[in-house]
Amino acid sequence: MSRAAAKLVQSELDRLVTLIEVSRALTAELDLQEIIHRILEGAIRVLPAAEAGILFLYDPQKHALVVNHAIGFDPRVYELTVKPGEGLSGRAFLSRRAEIYPHKHEVKAVMGAAQPMNLKTFQEASGGTDYPQSAICAPLVYKGEALGAMVIENFYRPEVFQPFDVQLLDALAQAAAVAIVNARLYAAEHESRLRLEALNDEIRSQRDQLERRLQVQDSLAEVVQDDLPLSALATRLARITHASVFLSDALYRVRACDTASPASTLREADMAAWTVLQPLLRQAAETRAQMRLSPEGNRELLISPVSAGPETLGFVILDARHRKLDAVDSAAADSAAMIAAARFLRERALEEGEIRRRGDVLERLLNGDVPAGADALRQAQVPLRLVVGTLRAVGDTQHDSAPRVLRTMLALTQEKLALDGPVTVALKDGHVVAIQSLAGRPTGSEESLAALEQAAERLKALAPEWRAVYAVQDEVAELTGLAPAHHEARLAIQLREKLGRAEPVFRVRSLGAYRLILQAASGADIIQVCQTTLRNVIDHDRRRGSALLETFRVYLDAGASVSAAAARLRVHPHTVEYRLERLQEL
Template identity: 45%
Template sequence: MPPWYHLLTRMSLYFENIIKSALSAALVYKGEALGALVVENLYVARAFNAFDIRLLDALAQAAATAIVNARLYESERTARIGLQALHEGMRTERDSLERRIAVHGALAEVVREGLPLSALASRLSRICGGPVVILDTLTQVRAAEPAVQAEMGRELPGIDWERLAGGLERAAAVRTAQHLESGDGHTLLVSPVTGGGEVLGFLLVHVARMLDAADEAAVDSAALVAAAEFLKERAVQEREIRRLSDLLDELLAGRMPALATPIPAFQPPLLMIVGALRSQDASSRRIDVPTLRAFVALTQEAIDSVMPGAIVTVRGEHVVAVVPSPRVSEEHLEQALRASGAKIERLTSNWRASFAVGGPAEHIDLISDTYNEARLAIEIRGRFGRHEPVFRVNGLGAFRLILKAVNHVDVVQGCERVLAAVAEYDRRRQAELLPTLRAYLNGGFSVKAAATALHVHPHTVQYRLARVQEISGLNFGFPDDRLTLEIALRVVDAYELL
């Protein structure tokens, strides 16, 4: 027998012993049973009469009506709350949609009117209610609202550069916006500007609240506008570089370009400027494209500040400029180039700029020689580990004679014969004799300096130098022999750079 049977039995006996009489009336409203109204007497049997029955029935009808009214009220109240929530949601969506339309209209005007990046920063600042900064891929400040004195991201006031640099790196890696919390409780949104499969720059939005969906949509749209502007600037720069490169090729070939409007920069005497970047990190040998573009732009800006309209273009990994000598102060030009080099070093922190100033070339036929002399000069200085931000080729002394010597095949062949036996020994034994000789010469004939440069013991340098003397038949103790070895190595090194 199930357990609940015993429980019901015990409860029945309990009520039989306690309740003496009871009266019950059904709660019914329009034929729907809602429950029952029960009155019990625990002491007197048959305690209720006909009047009590009529009274309880009347009370039951009133209670049934009250229950139905209460249910109707609750149902109406729930429906009203639901309608209010729906109305509020629709109003929020409407406001958000209107705001997004206004945002896109404001940003579309920047594109439609061809407004600069500063106008884009101003509009985005008004939309998001906080400062906005636009950086290029080298974190150079291209526009800001409100305006700032900083030229690059690391100089922005009130921003922890280490945190920002980490945010920029993550944004560039994952191509999505990053939220950085600042110490004052504000939020810094770092959004990458992408186009053509690469990161072109960044948008920084500094606000005192969490950005909503409309704000983030505005930032995304602004990033697209900025990307279009960056790509347009790049296209214009590359087109101009190609045009000027073609004109420079004509000059280097000894031909005056045929132009409808003569350009003063093509009229001799001309200065030839060759700029190069040297990595301060042994692991970075090749210049990346954004760094080279920035180098060209900064060099153009520096030269234009002294001589507007000069030719500035790219050949390989060198920046080449042609400047009319009589029309420019060479002192001011060198100052502008130094400032340009210092700025590229601050922007990249890994590259050092150096400029060789050659000439002036008094005739168009001499332009090619002047260019080659400046190019070789800057390469030789780099190979010798010497770094000057700006130097004059005609101030190189004996090195200029070496540069001229490489144009004579018989001189080069004679120098190669001097070093032939040593070079062959190096090739067969990997003895590093010529690199040791080069380090010894670059170190001012110091064994200790050469050992430091080569990361070897000074005894190793002495042994290798002794082998050089033995194999070449030349003795460092004789000034003529030592000069012969140095000139031969310098000429061969310069010739290899051609």
Template identity: 25%
Template sequence: MDAEVLPSPVTAGLALVNYASVFEAFKEVAGEATKVRSPESVDELLRLVGRRICELIDAGRCSVYLRADDGLFHGQVGYSVSGRIDDRIKPLVAGVEEDRFTQEIVQTRAPVLVTDARHDARTLQRTMRRWSVQDMLGVPLVVDDTVIGIIYIDKLDRNHVYSDRELHVAQTFASLAASAIHQASLLSQLSGRSAVIARQRETLLQAADAHERLTRAVLSGLGADDIVGLLADLLRRPVLALSDRLEPMAVAAPEQAPVQPAWLVAARGAGEALVSMAVRRVVRTKSSVILPPAGDLGCPYRRLVCPMLVQGHVVGYLVVLDKGAPFTALDDRIGQHGATVLTLQLFNELRQAAARTSARSEFLGDLLHGGRDVESLHRRGRVLGVDTQAPHLVVHISGASVGDAAGGELLAHLARLLARESGLDEVLTTSVPGGFVVLLPLPHRCHDVDAMREAKRLVTEALLAVRPDGSLSTVISSVCRCPADYAEAHTETRKMTEMLERFASKGRVDLVSELGVLRLLATVASQSELLSFARDLLVPLMTHDRETQGDLVSTLRCFLDHGGQVRNTAKALGVHENTVRYRLARVSKLSFVDPERFESLLDLRLALQVIDIVGEPAAGGCTTPETATPARPAARSRH
């Protein structure tokens, strides 16, 4: 188990060496070294060195190791007459504490020959046995007295006695090859750095181009949809803009490709868990984050999420979907810059929208209060997209104030609902004491009565959607067709809503035109006078109905609804005509209502309207909000 450290060919055995074959082999290696441009081409060079040294000394196998920054020697390539062994060599590491064979090569900087390598204490014997090594020659690659690598040579599973010539040839060739390998490694590193610099330069150029195009987009007044489309083209990926509530604001595909509905699901993540995680991180770091795919949540794509920030607060998110190539630093840079540009654009749009909303609200206020020059109102209306000579309804809503955030949000929500249901982009709104007013356009070619009833239905549904507790009272004006009409309509609807509030009537939607004579009396009579009038006329009948479970009041309602016709009333109630006549006679006997007199029926209609608004009077004649029964809708048919 002897190991022999061989003398340098400079001092011994020179006559035995045919240097022509060595220089011929080195010439080929040097030629390949000049072509190295990448780590892969370095491996090709090392493979050539291994093959040529084996050919020079008639060896069957070798492996080439290079020194790494950790001081150990890592396997690079191998050569074997039996086939490629690179994959088996690359995981190996030489020079560890137990590897005294390699340590001796490094210390002496000369070839070391180990015979019976499977049992020599200096070798890694398990490795020797696994590779069936008998004798092994370790030849250092030395540059400036530093071992930069080692070539391990053996005759496969056969013993071999190395001649002096073979040993000196191996050392001479290794000395020459070491310089070529060192220079090739430096050239590869330089080429790699050059490639990195070139990529970084290209990235900077692309980022600068993206910055310029996005800046031009904002300066030219492009909207959010166009900016998102530009980002999709720049990134070559689908891009979405989401609000801070993760609601889609804009979506685009590269090169104007069709937008897939599944992207919206993927952007939000069918379950909110991953998105919430990203949102928390984005809010905390104010930087972008990449979400992994989540196929079980309906999200097969990775997502680059960039926050849109205003004064440090997240107001939305720019989401880029990964549909193939992984995200790069350039994608992140463009995404974050795009989020900033989009934030500026959205902020500008919000300011413009707020200014337009303020101008429209101020215009509606001037229209409702009157006293303004008519031509001026016409001109302002045309600028704001409002035709003051087209038919409109003034919708006066009381019971909420837009002075607080909740009231303002309620008004905005109501306006959006009414605009959508009316097929409009927007409707005019303004605040008034105790509530707000909405100006609702009507179709030009539509019967006024039908249009007003349809408007009442839309307003009723919208109010239920935004305030289902019935705390809002609403009065809708007659049709307005000129500036003077709006001021009159506002005055009348305001008085009617004030009357409803005095009567503690909530949750009603009334058309002024349906209120009949009550519309006139409400402006001249007090609440107590109207209540006294209704009580005197109806309390005897209501008392009778409560005590006897009678139907006198309901019969009178049906009688009025059917034009005072006994036959039609009996048919509607499902009773005999004589039953109706008997009930009407009882009404005449118990109260001051005379069903045969028109004036009395008019009084009856007014009294019923009063109790529909305020509730049924108590038996003692005192009606208060606490004792009143819920008011009935004014336009409902009664039988």
């Protein structure tokens, strides 16, 4: 054997050894992208004449071969998309045979039929070369299925590839196909395992949540079955959610909490700034939906409204300082709100029953009749003190909360005055009316006034948008004097506003000479005189649809000012003057 032949044989043996090493490396790798990179690198190693190469893999969604890796090309080569049968790679993919193209004209004969856009992209990516001088290509086939194709090229020299090179590339392509299939199987199995683990985690999470939900329902059901107080409800909810719990009524009064707290209202509780918390409470009341707030760090507040139909009766608030509240916590808060709603409604029913009972007692006392019963007798012992209270809104307050605030005012009045002796407190025509016996007590005692001031201050703290006003009568010596005293006190509250006085508690006798006007206005004779005098005016307004009497009333309210009355009535001052003249004529 000549030296040249021996050298050729040794070169082929070395390349075969390199092919074996590359094939082993491919089959040992399970990362698909790493395998794709190693395929072309291995081809360049076993084919010394190779200057560039492209690895195409078939994309079932595009029904085309796409570039997965390239060596010796500009990045624009990755824009190539080749149909099966198109170009060198497409032909090898379709025929499933390795091919050699020793000369440029042979390469051109196959590539020339490709899409013009692909030819332009190839030329730009190859640095201006339209067709390589020589090339070989081999399909990646596994068990008869073509996975892609590999093309190795030389841009500048023809006839650089030999039949042995085709065999080497074909063998490398088959090893690469096996490695790609293994990697895809491994990736699919790994993905399935991850999905299975995620599914198992989700199942465990759902199971844990279900167990917690059952524990929540069992624990809260005991509160209902055993008729436990609100404090027990708060304690159990705190144990379930690992959060601090506050139960409040609609006026933000704390009705129960899981631990001892000096706060009597939510405003005083250490949860969040009141300017931030109060709007959320109002939004929860309006929407009857849960609200969340994260004041700081990992701390989270969950507000669940206690609702009954369209009305919000209060709130359940969870204050989690070191964890985020989940769906189970949210459901537990809603369940607790339903239990609290039933409790609040029951309390209201009892309260309204008591209010009606007191109202009956009050009505009989105002009529001069003493109800039967020892308590009623004690409360009706003359002399008596009569107090009339009402609410006044601050600014442009929405008045839908007035009934609830009025009931609170009733409870506060009862609570404060009861400390000073037996008292009957009830609602009458939108006013709080209290009758308290002064028998056996020193004359001129100011304790009741101080108690009423405390009640007014307390109501201001609970409902800042409302103010309580109390009119306190002098001692009433006989039961028959209660009715006129009650009427006079109600008129005194109205007069107090006309006089611009702002104190929450005042004695009716402090109005001085104005009290004589009230007493005169309360008499039946003066009422008869007014009706007789104004009969023609009333008849005129009824027949003509005019507003003479209303204009006169506004004129008096405006301090006998024609311009001020015109502004209030939104008419010209001459109109007011004409109406007053016409009234005087009638």
